[in-house]
Amino acid sequence: MASSWLKYLSLGVLVFQTTSLVLIMRYSRTLQAEGPRYLASSAVVVAEVLKIFISMLLVFRDHSYSVRAFNSILRQEIANKPLETLKLVIPSGIYTLQNNLLYVALSNLDAATYQLTYQLKILTTALFSVSMLGRRLGVYQWLSLLILMAGVALVQWPSESPAAEEKASASAGSQFVGVAAVLVACCSSGFAGVYFEKILKESKQSVWIRNIQLGMFCLLFAFFTMLSVDGDKVFQSGMFQGYNKVTCAVVTLQALGGLVVAAVIKYADNILKGFATSLSIIVSTLISYFWLQDFDPTGVFFLGAVLVIAATFLYGYEGKAAPNPSRA
Structure with a gap:
């Protein structure tokens, strides 16, 4: 009974986190406010600091809140294993690029189009799982990937109405x-x-230790990205220019994303996770239309959305063929 309660609670939190992050991030990038807009590169840096802090708290909790044990595990697993730590350089650089690109995407796309198009990560994750991990996809998985590509293509299909054109x-x-x-x-x-x-x-280290290692490099890459892209603005007005309550909400939700996904993977299954993703898309679309009012859905868009949602359900039908991790 308790596990069932945790399952649906984790899925509810995932729907809330995914939906609110996309909508608030989109709102924050289009909000007309006095003064300069916050720097996306700075938000990525702050989110990485929060991820490291939260991961350290979880490691601290796992070792019975003992400062001595906490220091010992960090020294043994990070400082004394430099080669293991260096393995995280590649994914950390890629994650930093991804997190910055999501701000670019939501600065130029409405929330609904972004949500649906971003589901292509199911396709890329599946293909990399086959090539790098030797996984085999079932018939339903391959069929769902074809449906997914068709759905995303329809979402991006230009409208023929004069106003839309x-x-x-x-x-x-x-x-x-x-x-x-x-x-x-x-x-x-x-x-x-x-x-x-x-x-x-390939290792026996806990996922939270790995998250700390990953976060260290992500923070380094994010900081240098901020300086290279927005260095002049940072030196002129500081890295926290344009920050407000909305910005803080975006950063917090982004930092919590990896923890929410980890909880869902632990307590739920692929089918329910697909349900949560689909529900998040529907909610994002409705709020984007009625509240943000930044897109006009068409029949073709609606058909594409249905196909994308169907694909997320179908992909999880045969079990865990490939992961769909999302640290951001």
Whole structure:
């Protein structure tokens, strides 16, 4: 009974976290406020600091809140194993790229289009799982991937209505940038997720220790990215320029994302996870239409959305063929 309660609680939290992160991030990138807008590169840095802090708290809890045991495990597993720690350099760099690209995507795409297009990470994760981990996909998985690609193609299909064409023409450049950012993020998410899983399976270290190692390099990459992309703005007005309650909410939700996914993997299964993803897409679409009012759905878009949602269900039908990790 308790496990069933935890299962649905974790799924509910996943729906809330995924939906609210996308909507609030989109809102924060389009909000017209006085003063400068917050720097996306700075938000990525702060989120990484929070992820490391939360992972350290969980390690501290796992060792009965003993400071001596906590220091000992960090020294043994991180400082005394430099080669194991260095294995996280590659996925950390890719995760940093992915996290920055998501801000670019949501600055140029409405929440509904972003949510549906980003489901292509299921495809990239599955393909990398087959090539890197030697997994075999069942008939339902391959069929779901084909349906997924068709659904995303329909979501991106241009509308033939004059008003929509005029709007699309005016924002064609930003739409292209947004879609390109999502596609690169999907590829990076798939590769980094499978690479990270491979490392976890090849070692006996806990996932929280690995998250600390990963976060250390992510923080390093994110900090240098911030300086290289927004260095002039940081030195002029500080890295926290434009921060407000909405920005803090975005950073917190992004930092908690990996923990929520870990809870779902522990307590739920692929089918229920697919249900949570589908529900998140539906909620995001409705709120994007009625509240943000930043897109006009068409019949083709609706058909594409149905196909994407169906694909997420079908993919989990035959069991755990491939992971769909999302640290961001």
